[in-house]
Amino acid sequence: MKDNIDNTQIDTNGIEKEDITVVDPQMARKAVFAAGVGNAMEWFDFGIYSYLAVTMGKVFFPNMTGTSQLVYTFATFAIAFLVRPFGGMFFGMLGDRLGRKKVLSITLIIMALATLSIGLIPSYDSIGVTATVLLLIARLVQGFSTGGEYSGAMTFIAESTADKKRGFMSSGLEVGTLVGYIAGAGLVTLLTFIIGDEKMLAWGWRIPFLIAAPIGFIGLYLRAHLEETPAFKAMEEEQAEERDHVSMKDIFLYHRKSLLIAVAIVMFYNIVYYMVLSYMPSHLSAVLGYGDTKGLLLILIVMFIMIPIVLAMGYFSDRIGIKRILIAALIGLLVLSIPAFKLIGNGNNLLVFSGLMILAVLLAAFQGTMPSLLPSLFFTDVRYGSLAITYNISASLFGGTTPLIISWLIKETSNRTMPAFYMMAACLIGIIVVALFVEETSGKALRGSPPAVEGKSEVHEAYKESKDEIWWEEEKQEIERKMEESPQ
DSSP: OOOOOOSOOOOOSSOOGGGSEEOOHHHHHHHHHHHHHHHHHHHHHHHHHHHTHHHHHHHHOTTOOHHHHHHHHHHHHHHGGGSHHHHHHHHHHHHHHHOHHHHHHHHHHHHHHHHHHHTTSOOHHHHTHHHHHHHHHHHHHHHHHHHHHHHHHHHHHHHHSOGGGHHHHHHHHHHHHHHHHHHHHHHHHHHHHHHHHHHIIIIITHHHHHTHHHHHHHHHHHHHTOOOOHHHHHHHHHTTTTOOOOOHHHHHHHSHHHHHHHHHHHHHHHHHHHIIIIIHHHIIIIITOOOHHHHHHHHHHHHHHHHHHHHHHHHHHHHHOHHHHHHHHHHHHHHHHHHHHHHHTSOOHHHHHHHHHHHHHHHHHHHHHHHHHGGGGSOGGGHHHHHHHHHHHHIIIIITTHHHHHHHHHHHHOOTTHHHHHHHHHHHHHHHHHHHHOOOOTTSOOTTSOOEESSGGGHHHHHHHHSSOOTTHHHHHHHHHHHHHSOO
């Protein structure tokens, strides 16, 4: 929501007071809630496959056994990530043209229907290899939808909140992700406990997929009643007459540095993310020999505890800065990954839980900061598209393949600490990128937007801080200069 401030305009090279966006706190909270709930629905749909990985392997790959069966199951998991970049390109560019709200509604519908279809596929025993092919098609549709979902939700929340609270408010998106995963894990755990492994394998695995459609339409209802983000509306008003849509070619030509930084950040984030939340339940059961219910229950408890930690990380990022939190978490993983996996492989319930919590707390530091950091890397007119492209390319290369690669490494080496080494390598790269190439943006305006404040009383202070030149102006001028010099 943008209010006009009744002050005399001052001729400066920076902004004028009437340009400052005054965000309605109630609308901002509504945006966070709706995006977070929709994201929870989306990741419930996407996450239940992870938590049913062992069962799905038996249903669709019955000729395989042990870790080989798990490798094939996670190959099916990873294949959805192959189309995520294409979904990101399609929905991202569409979101920069039509708006964030419309595209987020479309992605939610597609995901709900694709997940529902998985629950309707006959087993391998019924129709043979056709069942596996149908599963792959449904997973590809899920991946295409997810390509536009998470980056769009990040963009929507970041553009709907005041600068000084962007870290805390954006962390609500990851709370939604955890709630979705918790709902998926909780449902699978409860079903397994009630009906037992045998009935779960026969027909119980279908239930989580079959309830996806009604859950998805709840999220759709919430998103349909949102307003477009203030940043996007302001850009449309400013460029109403002469606006030319930025092409994908322009993004790769003139925003290359931000693209590369985002790819590297998403790389280490996704490796840790999918290691802890997607791969770990199967590691506990298939590799370490825990029962399916016990492994899922441990992860479920860990995720519940992570929720307040994620919010705390978002809160402190607004006060001490995103970079400090990220670098501390990366160093923590570099030092503690091996001890954590040693504890997880110990067999003692308390020690296993302690090892999981070490990884979970450090992952929570990423989850509390990424939803505000990543959108700040790009200008408003290319934010959704650029973020969708980079996030999904990196997630496809490094995130979705993590369970598959780790399963294969353990199978080939018989070393149960291989996940720790893989994670440490990613975090070492992350430390270099964050320390040298990421600018601190906590409390600052988003690239391409004037400052966003929570009330009219804050306008004067925001104006004083940016009246000469807003922080991204020089970077914007350099991009415009390159575009003018480039042959058409």
